[in-house]
Amino acid sequence: MMAKLLTPEVFMIVKVVAVFIIVLTMVAIGTWVERRGAAFIQDRVGPNRVALFGKFRIMGLTQPVADGIKFFFKEDVIPDNVDRILFVIAPIIAFIPATMTFAAIPFGRPFDVNGVNYFLSILPPATNIGVLYILAIGSMGVYGIIIGSWASNNKWSILGGMRASAQVISYELAMTMAVVGVVLSTGSLQLDEVISAQTGLWNVVPQFLGALVFFVAMFAETNRLPFDLAEGESEIIGYHTEYGSMKFSMFALAEYANMITAAALFVTLYLGGWHFPWLDQWIWGSILAFLMKLIFILWIFVWVRWTLPRFRYDQLMRLGWKVMIPLSLVNMVVVAIFLAYRG
Amino acid sequence: MTDIKKEIDVKTDRMIVNMGPSHPVTHGTLHIVLELDGEAVAASDTKIGYLHRGVEKLGEYRTYHKFIPFTDRLNYTSSINNNVGYTLAVEKLLGIQSPPRAQVLEVIACELGRIADHIVCVGINAVDIGAFTVFLYIFKYRELIYDIFSRMSGARLTTSYTRIGGVMRDLDDKTIQMIRDFLRDFPSAIDELEALLTRNRIFYDRTRGIGEFSLEDAIQYGYTGPCLRASGLEWDLRKNQPYLGYENYEFEVPTGTRGDVYDRYLVRVEEMRQSVRILEQAIENIPEGPVIIQDSRIALPPKEDVYNTIEGLISHMKLVMEGVKTPVGEVYSATEAANGELGFYIVSDGGSKPYRIRVRPPCFPIFSSFDEQVKGHMVADAVAILGSLNIIAGELDR
Numbered sequence: 001m002m003a004k005l006l007t008p009e010v011f012m013i014v015k016v017v018a019v020f021i022i023v024l025t026m027v028a029i030g031t032w033v034e035r036r037g038a039a040f041i042q043d044r045v046g047p048n049r050v051a052l053f054g055k056f057r058i059m060g061l062t063q064p065v066a067d068g069i070k071f072f073f074k075e076d077v078i079p080d081n082v083d084r085i086l087f088v089i090a091p092i093i094a095f096i097p098a099t100m101t102f103a104a105i106p107f108g109r110p111f112d113v114n115g116v117n118y119f120l121s122i123l124p125p126a127t128n129i130g131v132l133y134i135l136a137i138g139s140m141g142v143y144g145i146i147i148g149s150w151a152s153n154n155k156w157s158i159l160g161g162m163r164a165s166a167q168v169i170s171y172e173l174a175m176t177m178a179v180v181g182v183v184l185s186t187g188s189l190q191l192d193e194v195i196s197a198q199t200g201l202w203n204v205v206p207q208f209l210g211a212l213v214f215f216v217a218m219f220a221e222t223n224r225l226p227f228d229l230a231e232g233e234s235e236i237i238g239y240h241t242e243y244g245s246m247k248f249s250m251f252a253l254a255e256y257a258n259m260i261t262a263a264a265l266f267v268t269l270y271l272g273g274w275h276f277p278w279l280d281q282w283i284w285g286s287i288l289a290f291l292m293k294l295i296f297i298l299w300i301f302v303w304v305r306w307t308l309p310r311f312r313y314d315q316l317m318r319l320g321w322k323v324m325i326p327l328s329l330v331n332m333v334v335v336a337i338f339l340a341y342r343g
Numbered sequence: 344m345t346d347i348k349k350e351i352d353v354k355t356d357r358m359i360v361n362m363g364p365s366h367p368v369t370h371g372t373l374h375i376v377l378e379l380d381g382e383a384v385a386a387s388d389t390k391i392g393y394l395h396r397g398v399e400k401l402g403e404y405r406t407y408h409k410f411i412p413f414t415d416r417l418n419y420t421s422s423i424n425n426n427v428g429y430t431l432a433v434e435k436l437l438g439i440q441s442p443p444r445a446q447v448l449e450v451i452a453c454e455l456g457r458i459a460d461h462i463v464c465v466g467i468n469a470v471d472i473g474a475f476t477v478f479l480y481i482f483k484y485r486e487l488i489y490d491i492f493s494r495m496s497g498a499r500l501t502t503s504y505t506r507i508g509g510v511m512r513d514l515d516d517k518t519i520q521m522i523r524d525f526l527r528d529f530p531s532a533i534d535e536l537e538a539l540l541t542r543n544r545i546f547y548d549r550t551r552g553i554g555e556f557s558l559e560d561a562i563q564y565g566y567t568g569p570c571l572r573a574s575g576l577e578w579d580l581r582k583n584q585p586y587l588g589y590e591n592y593e594f595e596v597p598t599g600t601r602g603d604v605y606d607r608y609l610v611r612v613e614e615m616r617q618s619v620r621i622l623e624q625a626i627e628n629i630p631e632g633p634v635i636i637q638d639s640r641i642a643l644p645p646k647e648d649v650y651n652t653i654e655g656l657i658s659h660m661k662l663v664m665e666g667v668k669t670p671v672g673e674v675y676s677a678t679e680a681a682n683g684e685l686g687f688y689i690v691s692d693g694g695s696k697p698y699r700i701r702v703r704p705p706c707f708p709i710f711s712s713f714d715e716q717v718k719g720h721m722v723a724d725a726v727a728i729l730g731s732l733n734i735i736a737g738e739l740d741r
Contacts, residue, residue, distance in 0.1 A: 042479040155360045159382070159722070225473055226545060234367050234471045235723050309545045310473025312723045313382050 011118055019122060023102050023260060028064040030256040037302040074245035086151035091250035094144025098257035101137045104130050105264045106192055108274050108287040125192030132189055134265055135176060141258055142168040145230060145239050152242040160239030163313060164230035170320035171220035177328035178210040181335040182269050195273035202272040210331040211270040213324050218266060222258040225305040229313055263297035357385055364393050368471050368726045371736030382721045387714045394740040402700035406666025407433050407507060415501040417702060417738040421460035423452045423502045424680040430505040431586060432676035432687035436669050444632045445509035446587045450625050452504055454618040459488045460681030461611045468730035469540060472549050477539045484532050487525050494518040507667055508642045509635025522626055526619055533615055550605035554716040554728035561602060565708035568683025570732060573610045574602030580679035592621045604731040641667050666695030682706050682733055704738035
């Protein structure tokens with residue numbers, strides 16, 4: 001019965017719906033993990049008052065739901081003197097690329113049923129531009145920030161927007177250079193090739209330097225502390241100062257969606273994707289392995305945020321241009337020489 | 344930076360932004376107008392007065408006792424130090440001294456207040472730089488101090504603990520035990536704080552060389568307290584002009600070398616350790632005796648006298664209705680509050696109300712140098728500098 005229903009078209013629809021729901025749920029749970037994780041690190045309890053039907057607290061897991069409802073029903077204020085069209089579309093521009101990027105990530109092992117090959121990612125894994133697609137779409141999110149801060153007609157916001165654009169451009173370079181190392185060693189831009197090349201040895205071991213650069217750049221790309229200069233709530237209050245209600249929440253959701261995508265990309269490029277000893281021989285096992293790695297990286301995001309202070313703008317730039325880019329170049333050259341020597 | 348601009352001849356405009364009166368970093372109502380050249384601060388202009396309540400003028404219409412609650416609202420992060428500073432000034436005017444037990448209790452109160460103030464300053468400074476967790480780690484201990492305060496005085500924030508000629512209430516055994524527990528646990532919290540910040544590369548880079556202020560400038564501006572000591576001068580009124588028997592305690596005065604944000608942080612952390620040392624000595628050597636002067640013209644007589652003897656009742660009534668009579672004269676008395684020299688200048692015309700009270704807040708001279716310190720730094724540095732100066736709007740504007 002199930003096997004009859006399983007056609008590539010149906011499977012595609014199921015995948016799209018499932019991935020979209022799971023990513024958005026993870027975004028919501030991400031805010032919960034952030035707050036409870038912060039509380040855990042800071043030796044306090046964290047949000048635990050919201051109760052389902054007034055009875056079941058479930059460790060505050062309903063807090064994101066309450067927050068979401070609140071954001072929906074708040075008055076949607078558009079201040080005077082803002083550029084109304086840009087002001088409204090900026091959160092959308094920030095949010096959509098963040099959710100689009102996940103489409104290329106393979107999150108489980110492909111399988112064959114009745115001679116048809118099924119793959120667990122929305123875009124076909126044989127897409128020739130897999131890595132490029134992610135880098136291209138992923139860097140579009142910053143337009144939302146820049147447009148939003150510009151449209152806000154607020155000096156502090158525009159400072160945040162300028163910081164975000166400079167930061168993303170600088171770290172995008174280092175990130176891409178680091179990815180070039182992976183592409184070189186794989187010999188392909190297809191993400192399924194990248195994953196299958198990591199069978200046995202994850203890229204994080206031979207390309208430790210590249211992984212490090214990518215990991216640091218990931219924080220800068222997603223505007224997370226120690227690089228959350230675009231927000232910098234104690235200095236410039238943030239690029240989204242003028243935003244409220246659901247528009248503000250779109251920016252917040254975009255941040256978490258970006259985190260998930262960046263973490264998924266890191267897992268795919270350096271941590272072997274859905275590979276895991278013993279576990280990846282089953283389809284569900286491979287999905288589980290992928291999710292476990294993803295959640296681990298996401299937890300590191302939270303962990304770092306609540307441990308480190310914030311960089312200053314010029315220090316951030318210095319780190320990006322003088323440390324990160326040379327390091328990624330070194331990684332690239334080392335990989336290239338190694339490959340050339342091996343033939 | 345300017346050279347590049349000249350070379351390629353770009354026209355740049357300066358941007359004027361308002362930091363405050365409502366801004367997350369002002370912690371109170373300060374107003375700083377920054378003139379920004381990109382992210383760099385080209386000039387700044389500080390505006391004060393948003394929290395002006397006319398405390399000094401209000402003092403002229405109240406008896407000496409009734410001014411004590413107003414001192415709570417000066418530096419509200421360490422109210423108890425202001426209470427002590429004010430009553431010491433009135434006692435100096437009257438030419439009296441509080442009993443030995445009261446003096447030790449005041450020292451305990453002062454040092455606890457100093458620790459609470461430094462916790463706020465260091466913690467908030469860390470928050471402004473982006474390290475939120477550090478702040479919560481040590482803020483827990485401020486809560487313990489406030490629990491102690493509420494047992495000592497009945498209030499957590501607005502303590503009004505001291506009276507002219509002593510303190511309002513004796514310490515009970517449970518409070519002493521709480522202080523001992525606090526002294527046992529707190530040093531490890533300071534270690535934790537230092538583990539997270541002192542050798543943290545990001546924190547070091549964010550604070551070293553920022554807001555550097557030379558000793559000459561600091562003295563010119565009238566710096567006192569941790570900010571002066573961070574610039575390198577070993578000046579602490581507890582050592583240099585001892586009051587409340589501070590000469591009997593063993594402690595050191597930490598100093599910095601460069602007077603930047605990092606040095607101020609280090610000085611404050613070390614002062615917390617020294618305050619713990621003072622407290623350890625004080626809590627073990629509390630002398631027996633009354634906690635307030637036994638003079639019914641200055642301090643309220645005990646309740647059993649008020650209810651049972653006519654003399655007690657009359658002196659109680661006279662003191663409440665008329666207040667303490669002071670000799671004609673003027674007096675300046677300064678104490679080392681958490682932020683620096685907290686001075687009270689009182690002119691008396693012989694009545695029961697002061698002719699004039701003037702408060703010398705420690706952070707007014709310090710804040711006046713903010714513009715000079717912040718010039719050439721970046722917006723994020725302005726935030727760090729403001730936090731390290733520990734500007735409390737309550738005592739700045741009065």
